[in-house]
Amino acid sequence: MTRTLAPAPTGSELTPVPGDGGLPLLGHGLEYLRDPMRLWESRYRRYGPVSWFRAFGTRVVALLGPEASEVVLTNRDKAFASGDGWQFLIGPFFERGLMLLDFDEHMSHRRLMQQAFTSDRLARYSAAIDPAVRTAIGQWQPGERVEVYPDLKKLTLNLAVEVFMGGAPGTSQQRLDQINSSFIDCVQAATALVRYPVPGGRWHRGLVGRRRLEEFLREYLPARRAGGGDDLFSVLCSVEVDGERFSDDDVVNHMIFLLMAAHDTSTITLSTMMQYLGQHPEWQERCREESLAIPTDSIDYDQLPRLRSLDLVMKESLRLVSPVPTIVRKTVKDTEVMGHFIPAETMVAIAPYFTHHLDEYWPDPEVFDPGRFSEERREDKTHRLAWQPFGGGVHKCIGMHFAGAEVKIVLHHLLRTFRWEVDPDYRAPMDMKSLPFPRDGHPVRLTRL
């Protein structure tokens, strides 16, 4: 039964947000966990871009499509707080990460962190990524059914240790594996239905994971403060703007968040690209030709723009499978979205994954068609937020170009070393409980060139 979220203030021209709570206690939580896209779809068709529902013990306003998301992401009246929104989902595990800060404090931390993502820095990170990728891919073995997702995850974790951490000398492989599990526990805790530290439960595992990550980073902190290395950890220790620097706690908090923000997002992007390239050999060949045209074995940051087709494939893969399917905020004051009244203290969710599949904005949205991003077509220009895999506004992904470099370097070396095929009818069984991943590991038929 349709009910309204809250009455609009008398005398205003606003209308209340329509919606429904769903099942007693659970609300629409289970539906969300089963298939968020279906939940968004049914709400969009029933109520339009603005509606409310209940999930995970709270009421949430779904703001679907580019227009509604634009109001939140541009945040003109400073009504939407990122920290208060994300705090609910990931706060205890990623506390005081950049995305969890707001307004003036966020701006001053972002200004400092930006120093770690200049083109010059990206060129140096890329110089460290390239040889590590070549070595890792050199160890991949061809096969009839190679599950690339776990291999890519291992690869991006190793890159995180090398490029983010500057290596972890003295740490055994066993401990690194434990660190990997700690990340996974922190990320998965976000959508725990039971949001208390019951031993053995998701929430509890997330808290243990966070503690382990902190201990791990604090061990290496003194060496990174002293060092002056080119890894992200050392850079965060040394960046300075107008005499301001990050404290030890800031560095640890930002590192944990950055590792998390970079890891699963890049992995699923790579895996999705491999899937679509395997299903579309003509695009795989186009990308390979551009990669083979790079005259040296290694590729550097300045050469990456030459991989034009790979850039289109990356954009299309990010559209089809958005690594961050939902972005949340909480209102800090009464506000409005598309003529609907939203009171203070309300959770809101925008849904890049859903927005990218809306046929009002994307012709044949389910079809893999990288050419839609070409200069001649630019279908992403239908609305400035039709394509929003990296979000928008002041919290727009700070690692966007880092991700582009890492993903392209990995694919570049894969294309020069292997050819792969995936059945054109294959549909990946995606787990969407937190960040999306393929339950079957994205199998491909891999042959050496």
Ligand code: HEM
């Ligand atoms: C394909 C890979 C990636 C995707 C799709 C992605 C997506 C996103 C999205 C959607 C946001 C905005 C969240 C919001 O508005 O609440 C975000 C923020 C952020 N991302 Fe990424 N990300 C990726 C890779 C990375 C990498 C590689 C790094 C770091 C090296 C990174 C660091 C961050 C940080 C620090 C923020 C918070 C920015 C802020 O609040 O000012 N991300 N990312």
